[in-house]
Amino acid sequence: MSTLLEHRASIALLGAYCGVAALVCLSQPGSLLNNPRSASIRGTVRIESKIQSKSLALNLYLRRGVTPNKKSQSPPSELENVVLYLEGEFTSSFDPPEKNPQILQADETFVPHVLPVIRGTTVTFPNGDPFFHNVFSLSSAKSFDLGRYPKHQVRSIRFDRPGIVKIFCHIHSHMSAVVIVFDHPYFTTANAGGKFRLDNIPPGNYELVAWHERLKPQKQPITLRAGTEIQVELVL
């Protein structure tokens, strides 16, 4: 009897889990079930060109009061810094996300190094290091200076114009990040293995662009039909 009850309970639990999973799946922008009139792109990006290496920390002087305790860390894959986005005609207007994305300052590094956002997004810059940081940009798409601030403090800035915003720290010249501001939500970044996915795209003709800050962008024309998912492979 107890075995039967346990069995039924397990089935109920499994059903509930499936229900929740289905709801989560339906609520995801990537779900085809969510919008059968939209299309998806799934793909892989590879980097075959030689990338110019990034600036390393020089740290000729160990500064008092702003001294880092450097931790050894493995550098992130350059594939994670590749942004995939669509170029084409988009008629709708799009709202920024409710939750603000962040670029953390940790171990004298901006994390993530590349952040694509939609126009109107506010990005927060928490300082996770036990010393002062500064965040500034002189890019035409957004020029700002958040001043110097210590650990645990957070400053934020809203990005209102599409374009590439290069971000630096006055105190640590080797620190840099890039915020790419789009006027549509059809962008993503690749994962460490180079895989990416774009969902809920209205059918149409587009160019899929793979962008890396130190490489020439690659473009690939694509045609998307409603309810389909295409697979692409891009090489930088």
Added chain:
Amino acid sequence: MMLERNLRIVFALLCLSSFAFGEERFALQGIADSTFTNRNFSLSTYEAPESQTLWNGGFALLGSLRLKDNLLAFYEGRVNHSEGLSGTYPRLQNTRTDPVLQAYLRYSPRLAWDLRIQVGKFGTPFGQFLARNYSNENPLIGYPLIYTHRTPINARYVPSDSAELLSYRGRGQGGGFYAYAGGSAWLPLINFSYPTGIMAFGNPGRWDYRFAIVNSSLSNPLNLGTPGQRIQWIGAGGVNCFPRLHAGVSFAEGPYLDGSVNRWLVTGQSINDFKQRAIGFDLQYALHHLEVYAELLFNRFDVPNILQPLGATGYYIEVKQTWAPRIFSAVRWNQIYFDRLRNDFPPGEGPRFDYNVNSLEAGVGYRLTEKLLSKFSYQHNRTLSDTVPTENVFAAQLVYSFDVRSLLRIR
């Protein structure tokens, strides 16, 4: 010279090996600046003011190479050229090359507490300004007075008595130039000194400490490696009192006179008997777009044939405000007070061994790009004497800092 040549060879080999391995271990940064300076001064209140225009071009090359996770090599070389463009003095032509200003190894033993050891030729770890003396980090064009004002104490000559010392008042700075510290034997209180030695340092929690044993004094880098000279030692500590404020203290002690002075000393004395002792306090504070830096220095020289130690107290306070991403302004106020001579004079009435000096520098900076910075400043220096009264300096500077590998397309 042998040491410098060997260091250069070692560093070249390290660089080549880094390229050969093709790993991201090597950082190379360049800082180039071009400065036009117009200096108006009068040698006395009774003479017509002089005017001099000067161009100064500087280039600093800084490199670091990660040999292992816990072993790094650092390098800095500099070239500086000054040229007189107009003025009543003979046209100045001066090139100073420091192919190895700094070259050292930094080792981090894997201990439970923070300790790093640095061996080689490195900047004196006293105070806070040496790390900020680069033109892309200094918000003004000139330097703090305690680093540039030349006192009447000479590293290569000793006065025979107090009267002779007094005759040198104002002479150290008289032929000098506040905008740049040169290689003169008239000593400032602190110099931009890069001796050879060993340093232990670390940053445990909110504290930091440094302890170094080196072969050159705080004020006189010219006595580097003088035969028979005792070593110098420098200690420093600091604490982040609260997140926005760092307070530090530094101490240095050691002989400062050049070895050539030995011939003027009485039998039984050596240059090691005459020391410079300095204790300094420094503060750094930042609030939003406001930055404040300050240093207070108590310095004392033992001078041959002068019975009392010659003390001087100097300080500066520097405030920088960033108004917009591209625009900032800064102001620095400096003062130095020199001790009165006590012997042969009634108490409190002895003359000061050098004239007290004040200096105010104010300037603005405009960032043309992330790498290109322009600065404009006005500096007023006032010596509290009739013989060397004032100096006014207008200066404009363009600074370009860059990643050398990016510029040369090194991959």
